[in-house]
Amino acid sequence: MPLAIVGLAGASVLAAWMSGILVNVAEGAGRALGMSQTFIGIVCLVIIGGAAESGSAIAVARKDKTNSSVGIALGNSI
Numbered sequence: 001m002p003l004a005i006v007g008l009a010g011a012s013v014l015a016a017w018m019s020g021i022l023v024n025v026a027e028g029a030g031r032a033l034g035m036s037q038t039f040i041g042i043v044c045l046v047i048i049g050g051a052a053e054s055g056s057a058i059a060v061a062r063k064d065k066t067n068s069s070v071g072i073a074l075g076n077s078i
Contacts, residue, residue: 022048050076 026048030040053076061069 026040026044027037029035030037030044035044053072057069057072057076060072
């Protein structure tokens with residue numbers, strides 16, 4: 001149990017760190033391209049997140065777990 005808690009905490013810290021990097025890069029690219037922060041937040045980050053989830057759905061589908069793949073796709077659509 002302690003190892004699981006440490007692993008979960010470590011994964012959370014790494015996810016937060018990577019999210020910060022993504023936001024900083026998106027803000028810099030948006031400024032360079034003349035995009036508003038609203039557009040970046042509503043459109044660009046959603047597309048990036050959707051692409052990551054689509055990758056997960058494809059990976060699960062390749063393992064012949066179609067129920068999980070459809071569940072990921074429907075959750076992403078919602």
